[in-house]
Amino acid sequence: MENLYAIELRNITKTYGREKQVAVDAVSFHVNKGELFGLIGPDGAGKTSIFRILTTLLLAEQGEAWVEGLEVKKDYREIRKIVGYMPGKFSLYPDLTVAENLDFFATVFDTTVAENYELIKEIYVQIEPFKTRRAGKLSGGMKQKLALCCALIHKPRVLFLDEPTTGVDPVSRKEFWEMLKKLKMQGISIIVSTPYMDEASLCDRIALIQHGRILSVDTPENMTGNYPGQLYAVKADQMYLLLKSLRKYPEVLDCYAFGAHAHVSFKNAFEAAPLKAYLRGEGLSEIEMKPIPASIEDYFIKLLKT
Amino acid sequence: MRTIRFLLQKEFRQIFRNRAILLLIGVMPVMQLLILPLAANYEVKNINLSVVDHDRSAYAQKLITKVTASGYFKLRGYSASFKEELRKIESDESDLILEIPQGFERNLIREDQQQLFIAVNAINGVKANLGGAYLTSIIRNFNEEIRIELLPPGRFNPAPVIEITASNWYNPLMEYRFYMVPGILAILVTMIGGFLSALNIVKEKEFGTIEQINVTPIKKHHFILGKLIPFWVLGNVVFSLGLLVAWLIYGIIPVGSLLVLYCFLSVYLLAILGFGLLISTFCDTQQQAMFIMFFFMMVFILMGGLFTSIDSMPDWAKLVSRFNPVSYLIEVMRMVILKGSGWKEIWPQFGIIALFAVFLNTYAIINYKKTS
Known part of the structure; x- marks a missing residue:
């Protein structure tokens, strides 16, 4: 296996329990070197299982996978030296201080904090004022920064981030993604999983996953660009009645709630006037409609329905 | 390393x-x-004893004094009714009943033999076992003493008796x-x-x-x-x-x-x-x-x-x-x-x-x- 991609999976399958519940179903995709790759899907889609297989914590039943050209079953020892993994759950020692945790993980990888300080410097300076504080006593955002530092301290070639932004406030989330962009520039390949669709557009390429199956792998731009037809956002004073009415309208192909709007796609060409009249007839007022570009989430919903 | x-x-x-x-x-x-x-501690002390005394003789008195003086027993009841003392066992006030029959002293001297009755509450096995054993050994001891008292010195111990002396090693x-x-x-x-x-x-x-x-x-x-x-x-x-x-x-x-x-x-x-x-x-x-x-x-x-x-x-x-x-x-x-x-x-x-x-x-x- 030549070392073409940072990560490659071929037909990876994993089932759990005696009932053979499928968590990962014949998944294949690859991550290019130096890419920021997003694995996007709802809870229980199989994201964490894929991460655990790739980080050699879990054995797949079928299929093959490589990290930096190393096979996950055979070369697991080598893989553990070159990957950084940040599990979804905070998993540093809560009774050790910030500095002690960092030191410990540096030593475990047979390196020192000083040696790779450049890499974590920008993140570490933010938590440095608290370096004598026990990790368990840090706030959520701080914990996550520390975890990232610990995952980076041995200068990994591939970084696995499992739902790093779940449960983190919007400002910290934004900061976090900016950090990832900078890390990418250092040449580290990053694979990140998230249930948030809005974070998808920040990745170079994304894979949409549901029930252990990959629905689509592409750049976010291509995905939104490939959205068939035009999408419209419709708003009215009563959301529930609006959705119900729209679903009865013969020209409507699909409609679903999306924030304060209903996103609607039509079978044929869109005509505003008859629809507005119809909706008024149904008892709705304050009707607004406008064409909008499709988002990743729209694309995802579309994929789920076809 | x-x-x-x-x-x-x-x-x-x-x-x-x-x-x-x-x-x-x-x-x-x-x-x-x-x-x-x-x-x-396996030594059982403070065993509660009830005595049913139908005799009320000097010998019976002597036996009771000997038993209570051993330090293992506490006299909880003394009466002439077994029923009454049994009730004490039922209410957990007593662990043991020693019954002295009527004519204890008289029969002991006249017929050279007498029987005593011990009733033990065996709910607490260790206490019952040890209490019964202590009481038996005290009575045996008492028996020896009366023999010395009653028999003329020359006639004492006609049969050979093995006397045991034990020594505890390491402790x-x-x-x-x-x-x-x-x-x-x-x-x-x-x-x-x-x-x-x-x-x-x-x-x-x-x-x-x-x-x-x-x-x-x-x-x-x-x-x-x-x-x-x-x-x-x-x-x-x-x-x-x-x-x-x-x-x-x-x-x-x-x-x-x-x-x-x-x-x-x-x-x-x-x-x-x-x-x-x-x-x-x-x-x-x-x-x-x-x-x-x-x-x-x-x-x-x-x-x-x-x-x-x-x-x-x-x-x-x-x-x-x-x-x-x-x-x-x-x-x-x-x-x-x-x-x-x-x-x-x-x-x-x-x-x-x-x-x-x-x-x-x-x-x-x-x-x-x-x-x-």
């Missing part, structure tokens, strides 16, 4: 930051050694604490070593920190050693504390060599820590580990020869206790501390414990999987 050093540094830091564990190691064994040997005064303190110390060291090690890896599983460790290049045996050594050290500390308490409070100074004792303990600790680690590799939560360890501890303690002698157990139980590491430690502790046994005498136990240590630790290392 560097990895091990850092793992140890981390473990010790975590232990010293955990107040509860420090307290558990420092204060608890000392407290238990101060209190338990005093309580775990001349049959002091229970000499026997119990080493045993209790053995249990304490086992409990602390076993529980701490069983809970430790599971704690890392619960906190999820093991996930992070598993993706690192740390080797399995390094990780296990990093867990083993700190608790091994702690076990030795607890043991030394215990010996100190035994010496200062109970005046127990090991007759045998301390070196032999510590050598045996070192290997024993490896075995019991290995057992704890093995359990923790099987469990996912601290609760599970706690319950499994508790189950084994119960068996270890009750079948370890601390309270009941292994020699008097049925054959199957003897076989079970051969797989009980605690029984070897208790045995060796008593051998070395009370009897002064040396290498020659304890090497079979030493060999078996070493086998335990190798087996349990190897199993623990194999069973600790970094990949699921």
